[in-house]
Amino acid sequence: xxxxxxxxxxxxxxxxxxxxxxxxxxxxxxxxxxxxxxxxxxxxxxxxxxxxxxxxxxxxxxxxxxxxxxxxxxxxxxxxxxxxxxxxxxxxxxxxxxxxxxxxxxxxxxxxxxxxxxxxxxxxxxxxxxxxxxxxxxxxxxxxxxxxxxxxxxxxxxxxxxxx
Numbered sequence: 001x002x003x004x005x006x007x008x009x010x011x012x013x014x015x016x017x018x019x020x021x022x023x024x025x026x027x028x029x030x031x032x033x034x035x036x037x038x039x040x041x042x043x044x045x046x047x048x049x050x051x052x053x054x055x056x057x058x059x060x061x062x063x064x065x066x067x068x069x070x071x072x073x074x075x076x077x078x079x080x081x082x083x084x085x086x087x088x089x090x091x092x093x094x095x096x097x098x099x100x101x102x103x104x105x106x107x108x109x110x111x112x113x114x115x116x117x118x119x120x121x122x123x124x125x126x127x128x129x130x131x132x133x134x135x136x137x138x139x140x141x142x143x144x145x146x147x148x149x150x151x152x153x154x155x156x157x158x159x160x161x162x163x164x
Contacts, residue, residue, distance in 0.1 A: 013123035015059035017080065017116065023048020039094040040087075047083030051095070056153045062127075075129055082122045084113040124131060 023045045031041040058076045061069035091099050 006126070006129050008126060009063065010073070010123070010126045011059040011063035013119055013126055014055055014076065016055075017119060018052050018055045018066060020048040020052030020055070020080075020088065020116070036091075036096045037094040040090040043090050044087035049078075049114075051080040051083055068128065070131060074124070077124050077127075078118045081117060082119040084116045084120070088113050089113060 011017075019024050022125055027045045030158045031038060031045075054076055058069070060066075062073050090096075
């Protein structure tokens, strides 16, 4: 699995999360018909929607090595991870009926968050591998453009990080 993750372009694991724009489905009809409470629906739907909406832009920036792309990708991954922790927590705390209705309970509790969390974790690992690879190429004399202070910091951290 590690070799597959390492060989995959970093932008792929970011772009694949575009599907999360469907999180708006939690707002209607479930919220309208009071199947799920707003205290669960709003954070879950908005967090998923924003993660999915930003995924293509972040993936595009990473694929083209735009200035600040690494930092944006890390921030996007952290936001997506936090959302995937907040949504099930909100479901439990709000006593949402959806967590007692089979098969609807599978999505917010057992399918969506675990798969999304794994995708974000693999994405972060993939970004670290790509940054390390770029740092190695830079150290070998190949040109690498670093145009922002945070990109420079990311580059320095990956150069200093020992590899196994």
